[in-house]
Amino acid sequence: MSLTREIAFTLNGSLRNVTVPVTMTALAMLRDVLRLTGTKYGCGEGECGACTIIVDGRSVNACLMFAVDCDGRTVTTIEGVAADEASEPLRQAMVDNGAVQCGFCTPGMVMQSTWLLEQNPHASRDEIKRGLEGNLCRCTGYKKLIDAVAAVSGTNQ
C-alpha cells in the first residue's frame, strides 16, 4: 500500500480530518474519499477547469493539487458555494441566462466565476471572458455563461 498521511483542513466551513495516500489528488479525495461529487473530473491535467475549487482564496484545479497539500488550508467546493446564500445570485443568473446545458462544466464555471467576482466584482465582459478562459464548455458556446457572470457584475461593456 502506498504511504498515507493524516491531514486536517477546513472544508466548506467545517474542519475535516482525513487520511489520504500521499499520491492522491485533491480531486480524488473530494470525490472518492469525501464523496463530494460536485467537483468534476474532466481531464485530470488542469486543462478543462471542471474541477475548479477555491483554496485559501485562490481558484485551483483540484486535479493538479495533491490532497495532502490541503493540510491546514481552507477549501471551498461547489457544495460549499451552493450552501452559501451569498452565491445565490450567481447560480440564479446561470439558470436564468441559459448558461447550463449538459451541465457538466457548470460547477467549475460557478466556482471560477465566484472567484472572479471576488477579485473583480464589477468585471467587464472582456475580463469575464479572460477569467473563464481556463474552463471549457462544449455545449453553450460560452456566450450565456458570460451573460450570466455579467448580470452579476452589473457590466454593460
Added chain:
Amino acid sequence: MTTKTIEKNSLIGRRIPKMDAPDKASGKTRYIGDLNVSGQLYGKILRSGRIHARIVRIDTSKAKALPGVHAVITAADVPDQRPIGVNKDHMPLKGDKVRSQRDEIAAVAADSEEIAEEALKLIEVEYEDLPTIFDPRDALKPGAPLINDFKKDNVAMVFDYSHGDVAQGEAESDVVIEDSFELHYVTHCCMGVSGVIAEFDASGNLLLYSNTQVPFLHKREFAELLNIDPGRIRIIQPPIGGGFGSKLDIYPFEPIAIFLARATKRPVKLMFTREEEFLASPTRQPVILTLRSGVRKDGSLTFRTVDTLHDNGAYTSWGATTPFVMMQTFSSLYRVEHCLYKTTAVYTNNPYAGSFRGYGNLQATFAIEQHMDKLAEAIGMDPLEFRLKNAQEAGEVTGQGMHFKTCGFKDCITTAAERSDYQAKRRAYKAAQGAPGSVKRGVGIASMLHVGGGAKIYPSDGCGTILKLDDFAHVTVMTGASEIGQGSETVLAQLVCEELGVPLGSVTVVNNDTDITPWDVGVHASRTTFIAGNSAIGAARKARDKILNAAAKVSNLAAGDLDLRDGFIVRASDGQVIMPLAKMLRSLHFSDKAELVMTTHYYEPPSVHQDKGFKGDVSAAYAWATQVVEVEVDTDTGIVTLLKVWAAHDVGRVLNRLGIEGQIEGGIVMGQGYAITETLMIENGVCKNPNFRDYKLVTAPEIPEMDITFIETMDGEGPQGAKGVGEAPAICMAAAVANAIENATGTRIYKLPFTPENVYRALHPALAEAAE
C-alpha cells in the same frame, strides 16, 4: 360568488430556464462518474500497443495473481462475444489481431481503479506486426493488406445515388468546375467522459447505467450481443455530460463492462480517462471529396457529380453512413436537375468515425458552398443573387423526393445578408485584398438544409409518452426522449403546459429508464423536439379532452366552451373560473366512476422510408439556415480570427427562446472549432494529441459576436409549428469561414482546419515549400 377570471397565458416563445439547471449549477446532479453502486468493482481496459498486428500470445496470469483483482478477461474468456457496430465487424475484445491503436485486448475488474491499472501493466502480450494502411487511397490499391479478414477487400460500405443524367447536365453547362476537398478528424470532446455501470441481479437480469442516447435501440442490441431476452435488460440513463452524436452506437467498453460483471457476479463500473476518451471515442468522419458542378450563364445550376472517399478506420460505426445526409445536401439544398453521388468507405488502421452533430453535412456543405461562390464568380454573378436564384422554395419536391412543405431558405439568405451588410462588405474587402498591410478582412456566406422533422431511418421514427395527473394537478410526463443537455425536458414540459394550462412547476418529466418510459428511437437527426414534442402534445390533448368532458358535465357548458388556464378550469370566452383543476381531478377520482387521468400517445411522423435508391420524403419537415461570418486573416501568421457571425435559421417556430439561442450559439462555436482550431492529429494510426492542451477547443475569449435571427415558418406538422434545430447551427461555419478567407485574401483553401500553419502554407505556398 367570486368572478375571478384568468387570461390565456402561453409559455411558447418565452425564455424558459432549463428545468434541471438549478441542480446542475449547484453540483447536485449526479452523472455516471458520480454514481456508485454498493459492492461495485472497477473495470479497466488494456488497449493495443500496436496498430496492426497478430496477437501471438496473451498471458494474464500475473495480473490475475495481483491482490484485489477479481477478473482478468480476454477474448478467450468470452467465446460467446458477438461483433458490434453498423457492419457487425467489431469484436469487443480482440482475439486474433489488433487493427488500430484503440483496440481492446484484455480487461480487469478490481477493488479499485489503481489496482485495475496496476493489473493491466502485468498483462503480457506478444504481437506479430502486419502491414498497415493509413491513407484511405491506399486501401483500394491492388495487393493492399486486408484489415478485416472476413472481407475480400477493404471496402466497408458503398453509397450510390443519382437523379437525372449528369452527362446531359454537363452538356447543357456553360461552365464546369471540379475541385477536391479534404475534411479532417475532429472528435466530440464531451465534457463528461464515457462510462458505464453494469450489474446482473440474482435472476440474471441486466441493469445498465449508461450514457446512451438511444436506450431502446441499445436494449435490443445488448440483448443480441449477450444472447438474452431484451426484456431482461433495463437501461437507466443518469444525466449525460454531453452527447453530440457520440452516444449513438455501442462501443467495446460497454460489453466489456458487462462481461466483467458476468464474470465476477458483481456490479462493475468502468470509466474512461480523458486520454482514453480521445483515443477510444469515435471521431467525425474524415472525407476526401471531389465535386464537379456545372452552371448556365443565366445562373441556373445544371448538375453535380460527387465522389467521396471515407476513411472508415478499422471498424464501422455510424460515420460510414453519413452519406445518407451528405447526399441530401448535394441533391436538394439548391435546385439541381442532375445529380450523381458516390461514396466508398474503406477500412484502414486509423480511428473509426461515428455520428457527430451534423452527420456528414458539415463536410458536404464545406464543398458545396465553396463551389457556389466559385460558380458565381465564373459566370460573373453576385454570389447572393446566384444562391437566391437556385434556392429551394416551399412546395418543392426535389430529385431525391424531399418535399419542402415549409421552407424559409430565401428568408434565411436575405436576412443574414442584410443584417451583415454582406454584399457591400464583400465588395469592399475584395477590393482591399491588394492593399498594404498584413491583416485582411473578409465575409463569407453559407447555407444548409437538414432534416427538421425526424428521419425515418429505423423501422419506426416514433416516440411514446405516458402522462398522468395526480390528485393535486401535478403532471408527470414519461417520455421515451433522452436528455443529453439539449433541453428537451423543458420544451416537452412547456408543450404539455400549453395543453393542460398548468404552470411549469407542476410538471415533472421522466426520461431516463427503459422500464418506465415508452419506446423512442433516440436522440439523433435533430428529432427530439419535433417527434417527442408531438408525442407529448398528443398525450396531453387526450388528458385535456377527458378533463374538459368531465368538467362539461358539472358546469353545464360544452367541453368546447371550456379551457384550462393556470391550474383552473375556466370558461373559454372570458376566462371566468369554474373550478380548480385539482378539485376536478379529485372529483373524478373519488366519485362512483373512480377514474384517474392517465393517457398515452405514440407519435409516428408522416415521413417515409427511402427506397433502395435513397429517394423518399424521409423527414416530416426540413430546417434551413444561412450564416454569414466576418473574419480577420493575418497573412503574416496565418491566424484567422472569427469576428462575428450572423445566423438566420428557419426553426419553424421558437418554443423556448433561451434554449434555442443556446443551441445555436453552442453550434456556431462548435462549427468554429471544426473550421479553425480543432484537429485530432493521427500519424501512422497514432493519435498525437489526446488531451485538451494539444487538441484545441475554442475558449471563452475566442468566441465571435453572434447575431441570431429566427425565421418562423410555422410548420404544419411541427409541435406548435416548430422544427428540429439541434444540428443545424454547426453545419455552415466551416464553409462560411472558407469563403470569408477567400474574400479576405483571394486564396481559396480546400482543406480543413484553418489553423495558422495550414492557412500560412496556403497563402505562401512557395515559402512553405522552400522551408521543407
